[in-house]
Amino acid sequence: MSLLTSLTYVLPHRFLSSLARRLAYSTSPATSRWLIDTVTKKFNVDLSEAADPDPRAYPSFNAFFTRALKPGARVADADPRALLMPADGHISQCGPIEDGRIFQAKGQSFTAAELLGDAVAAEPFRNGLFATVYLSPRDYHRVHMPWTGTLRETVHVPGRLFSVGTDAVANVPRLFARNERLVCHFDTDFGPMVSVMVGALLVSGVETVWSGEEIPAYGTAITRKDYRGKGITLERFAEMARFNYGSTVIVLLPPGVATLAPELHAESPVRLGQALARRS
Numbered sequence: 001m002s003l004l005t006s007l008t009y010v011l012p013h014r015f016l017s018s019l020a021r022r023l024a025y026s027t028s029p030a031t032s033r034w035l036i037d038t039v040t041k042k043f044n045v046d047l048s049e050a051a052d053p054d055p056r057a058y059p060s061f062n063a064f065f066t067r068a069l070k071p072g073a074r075v076a077d078a079d080p081r082a083l084l085m086p087a088d089g090h091i092s093q094c095g096p097i098e099d100g101r102i103f104q105a106k107g108q109s110f111t112a113a114e115l116l117g118d119a120v121a122a123e124p125f126r127n128g129l130f131a132t133v134y135l136s137p138r139d140y141h142r143v144h145m146p147w148t149g150t151l152r153e154t155v156h157v158p159g160r161l162f163s164v165g166t167d168a169v170a171n172v173p174r175l176f177a178r179n180e181r182l183v184c185h186f187d188t189d190f191g192p193m194v195s196v197m198v199g200a201l202l203v204s205g206v207e208t209v210w211s212g213e214e215i216p217a218y219g220t221a222i223t224r225k226d227y228r229g230k231g232i233t234l235e236r237f238a239e240m241a242r243f244n245y246g247s248t249v250i251v252l253l254p255p256g257v258a259t260l261a262p263e264l265h266a267e268s269p270v271r272l273g274q275a276l277a278r279r280s
Contacts, residue, residue, distance in 0.1 A: 001171040005163065008172075008201060013101035013161035014218050020202040020214070024062040024244060029245055035061040043138035049073045065120040066141050066242050074140075074272045075141030076237040082275040083146040083258055084237055086195060087251050088139040091268040092169060094131040094260055097252070105170045106199050112252065114177035115196060117157040117222050121185065124192050129253040131276055132176065134164060135243060142242045143249050146276055149193055151210060157181050164200040164248050176250060182206050182214050186238070190279070194252040197241055205244035209234070237273060256280060 026032060036055050039045060047053040051068040058064035074086055093103050100122065101109045112122035112130075135141060159180040162172050169175055180199040185192065197206045200216055204214040210232050211225070234240055258277035264270070 002167045005165075005168045005171055008162050008168065011201070013201060017161055017202055017218075018216075020245065024065065025060050027059050032058065032060050032064070033151045033202045036064045037064075039137055043136065044136045049140075058135075062244050066244060069140055075271045077275045078189045079275065079278065080280040083253070083279070084144065085133065085270045085272055085274045085275045086146050086240070086251060087133050087135055087143045087270075088143075088272050089133045089135040089270060091250065091264055091266055091270055092132040092134045092164075093266050094264050095129070097128045097130050100126045102132075102250075103177075104132075104175060108170070108173055108175070110174040110177035114174060115181075115250065115252075116183050116194065117155055121155075121194075122185045124254045125194070125252045127255045129255075129258065129277065130250060130251045131260070131264070132250050133270060137245075140272065141245075142239050143188075143195065143197065144272055145234045145236055145238050145240050146251055147188050147190075147193060148197070149188045149234060151184065151230070151234070152187050153185045153190075153227060153229040154208070154211075154225045155183040155185070156214060156219050156223040156225075157183060158221065159199075160203045161199055164198065164276070176248065180215060180218060182208070182241070184208070186234075193249055193254075194250075195240065196250040196252070197243065198248040198250060200245075200247040202245055206241060207244065208241040208262060213231075229254065235273055251276065253277065 051070045101113050112125050113119040116122045160178050176198050182197040184195045207213050219249045258279050260277045
């Protein structure tokens with residue numbers, strides 16, 4: 001375990017994330033330019049894909065970080081049976097949910113019930129499929145729909161804000177089920193589908209297209225929002241949410257619905273819109 005991962009057990013997670021948020025939203029030209037230039041150079045950000053490729057056009061680091069892409073920069077897989085990759089990044093892990101358990105790393109796993117904060121809601125996914133996608137600081141930070149779905153409920157599950165880097169994933173038990181997260185439940189033509197927006201150290205927020213900012217405020221108790229009957233339907237490939245700094249999205253599918261794309265494996269680089277799985 002690295003020194004940084006060890007320190008995250010004792011660091012004041014929310015305080016540090018609040019400070020990061022203040023910096024990210026600062027409209028001070030000196031601050032925003034320094035942050036944008038630092039991240040662009042360190043992580044080799046490709047601004048040619050951005051709707052506005054001029055780094056000086058963004059009034060804050062957060063505006064830069066959540067930048068839109070130019071039309072056509074990402075396209076949905078042409079196969080209408082394909083469930084789509086929800087974000088740019090790389091696969092942390094993917095595969096079957098084995099009797100309700102989700103693989104995190106060698107020697108590490110957690111239950112779907114822990115992740116969702118609800119044993120009943122997790123039951124339809126007991127032997128289904130999962131894909132965990134990590135978004136690095138260089139990536140496009142908007143998360144899109146793998147398949148057309150109608151929003152049923154969101155569940156804000158409070159927790160820690162550990163790093164979600166490779167070392168932390170390998171060494172922090174039940175990491176994704178411990179970090180603060182927003183669980184988004186959708187009803188689709190094949191049954192339930194879940195996308196989980198997982199927070200991380202220095203992640204200053206999660207926003208959704210239907211209600212705006214969800215995290216922060218950081219929670220102390222599970223908060224549910226019922227959207228049944230509200231008619232919030234998002235089409236396949238439509239934007240769903242965004243991170244106001246990098247983190248992880250986890251997609252859960254019920255059993256018998258689809259087969260994961262065979263080329264996907266741990267550490268596979270992925271792009272929004274490519275095939276995540278194909279309907280059975």
